[in-house]
Amino acid sequence: xxxxxxxxxxxxxxxxxxxxxxxxxxxxxxxxxxxxxxxxxxxxxxxxxxxxxxxxxxxxxxxxxxxxxxxxxxxxxxxxxxxxxxxxxxxxxxxxxxxxxxxxxxxxxxxxxxxxxxxxxxxxxxxxxxxxxxxxxxxxxxxxxxxxxxxxxxxxxxxxxxxxxxxxxxxxxxxxx
Amino acid sequence: xxxxxxxxxxxxxxxxxxxxxxxxxxxxxxxxxxxxxxxxxxxxxxxxxxxxxxxxxxxxxxxxxxxxxxxxxxxxxxxxxxxxxxxxxxxxxxxxxxxxxxxxxxxxxxxxxxxxxxxxxxxxxxxxxxxxxxxxxxxxxxxxxxxxxxxxxxxxxxxxxxxxxxxxxxxxxxxxxxxxxxxxxxxxxxxxxxxxxxxxxxxxxxxxxxxxxxxxxxxxxxxxxxxxxxxxxxxxxxxxxxxxxxxxxxxxxxxxxxxxxxxxxxxxxxxxxxxxxxxxxxxxxxxxxxxxxxxxxxxxxxxxxxxxxxxxxxxx
Numbered sequence: 131x132x133x134x135x136x137x138x139x140x141x142x143x144x145x146x147x148x149x150x151x152x153x154x155x156x157x158x159x160x161x162x163x164x165x166x167x168x169x170x171x172x173x174x175x176x177x178x179x180x181x182x183x184x185x186x187x188x189x190x191x192x193x194x195x196x197x198x199x200x201x202x203x204x205x206x207x208x209x210x211x212x213x214x215x216x217x218x219x220x221x222x223x224x225x226x227x228x229x230x231x232x233x234x235x236x237x238x239x240x241x242x243x244x245x246x247x248x249x250x251x252x253x254x255x256x257x258x259x260x261x262x263x264x265x266x267x268x269x270x271x272x273x274x275x276x277x278x279x280x281x282x283x284x285x286x287x288x289x290x291x292x293x294x295x296x297x298x299x300x301x302x303x304x305x306x307x
Numbered sequence: 308x309x310x311x312x313x314x315x316x317x318x319x320x321x322x323x324x325x326x327x328x329x330x331x332x333x334x335x336x337x338x339x340x341x342x343x344x345x346x347x348x349x350x351x352x353x354x355x356x357x358x359x360x361x362x363x364x365x366x367x368x369x370x371x372x373x374x375x376x377x378x379x380x381x382x383x384x385x386x387x388x389x390x391x392x393x394x395x396x397x398x399x400x401x402x403x404x405x406x407x408x409x410x411x412x413x414x415x416x417x418x419x420x421x422x423x424x425x426x427x428x429x430x431x432x433x434x435x436x437x438x439x440x441x442x443x444x445x446x447x448x449x450x451x452x453x454x455x456x457x458x459x460x461x462x463x464x465x466x467x468x469x470x471x472x473x474x475x476x477x478x479x480x481x482x483x484x485x486x487x488x489x490x491x492x493x494x495x496x497x498x499x500x501x502x503x504x505x506x507x508x509x510x511x512x513x514x515x516x517x518x519x520x521x522x523x524x525x526x527x528x529x530x531x532x533x534x535x536x537x538x539x540x541x542x543x544x545x546x547x548x549x550x551x552x553x554x555x556x557x558x559x560x561x562x563x564x565x566x567x568x569x570x571x572x573x574x575x576x577x578x579x580x581x582x583x584x585x586x587x588x589x590x591x592x593x594x595x596x597x598x599x600x601x602x603x604x605x606x607x608x609x610x611x612x613x614x615x616x617x618x619x620x621x622x623x
Binding site: 160209233234235236239243251252254255257258259260261262267275277288291292293294297298300 | 310334357359366367369370376377378379380381382383468499500503505507509510511514515516519522523526530531591
């Protein structure tokens with residue numbers, strides 16, 4: 131099937147928008163207002179991440195809380211400072227630019243193995259990076275920590291968790307076994 | 308499936324016994340041999356400090372393995388208050404090859420969650436205890452089993468130091484062992500991580516080559532010593548396991564048996580088992596020989612006596 135030029139352009143524009151929005155380097159003020167985090171969603175709806183809101187909660191030079199050393203702002207973790215105290219700004223700053231979507235695929239494991247000098251062996255994948263970074267901070271500052279506080283579960287998710295309309299009949303557990 | 312009839316089985320075990328008796332009867336030969344796992348076998352490093360007890364791994368396991376519907380939804384956290392007989396926490400069953408348990412540590416502000424499943428030992432006690440050879444340790448590191456061969460004797464349930472194998476008690480006609488196979492059939496074989504690993508939102512589990520995971524574990528301990536106790540559970544326990552653990556609290560406080568030692572379970576019975584074929588094969592032959600020798604002397608004496616008496620009879 132052939133796509134019309136109009137449709138191609140539209141898809142192209144959408145793709146461009148999706149891939150560039152979160153990748154703009156620079157200081158916090160240059161960052162996007164909202165970021166839709168949905169490339170991995172399977173059982174939940176995408177997260178509408180209010181970047182501007184979160185930027186407003188920190189000082190202007192504290193980008194490293196989430197962006198590590200990539201924005202050129204001072205690195206806070208003393209362990210990271212050993213190498214990244216003045217490593218400067220990087221070309222790519224979006225989470226997915228460094229954290230792989232398929233962290234444990236054979237392809238990515240082979241990449242890790244090839245680079246014998248690689249220090250960041252334990253770098254989490256994209257899903258892990260989101261949930262480790264976001265949730266840790268949310269816990270610390272008393273922000274919501276429930277799964278559905280950030281992303282609503284889809285029907286596929288309900289089925290996966292045997293929840294909602296897919297919930298099992300309550301079993302008789304009176305025997306205590 | 309290969310069918311083995313009784314005659315062949317007996318023949319085979321007899322031949323095996325003779326070979327075992329002939330080749331390895333010295334103590335040294337046995338203790339020198341120990342299997343430390345296949346060189347490129349995979350494993351999983353579980354970082355307990357990251358688990359928040361969301362039970363997504365349990366749901367993923369259920370889906371991947373096509374297990375029956377659970378008794379309660381996987382987002383129902385009341386399961387953490389359930390206890391089995393004797394106040395024990397939840398364990399694996401024929402309906403759940405992995406379970407997460409909650410441990411309330413008084414010194415810690417928040418509970419510690421611990422995922423529990425087969426640890427896929429380098430030298431599995433279940434495998435060595437199985438008399439029908441239903442178990443296989445694959446080169447990828449998984450300990451799998453053939454339910455068609457399993458006769459349901461449950462010896463592996465007793466042999467396993469982690470109490471992992473479960474039993475299909477619900478099937479009175481053909482009950483078999485049920486346990487985690489590291490998603491070998493559907494994923495591991497094709498180079499993919501187990502379903503639970505991929506599903507975990509917090510990436511509590513790291514999948515990779517076992518030897519790389521030990522490096523990662525040690526690096527984590529070294530760079531953030533305040534976060535972890537200085538031990539990777541499973542690196543050496545019972546000869547090493549494919550699944551290993553990092554924890555912020557001493558392992559015995561979160562349901563781990565820390566008294567298992569570093570020897571594979573089989574090493575405790577290897578020396579004894581080596582004697583069994585010797586006793587079975589050599590003793591009967593040896594003692595029949597002794598008996599015959601002793602008897603021969605008697606028989607000869609009897610013969611002599613009869614000759615003597617005949618001679619005496621002749622003299623008279």
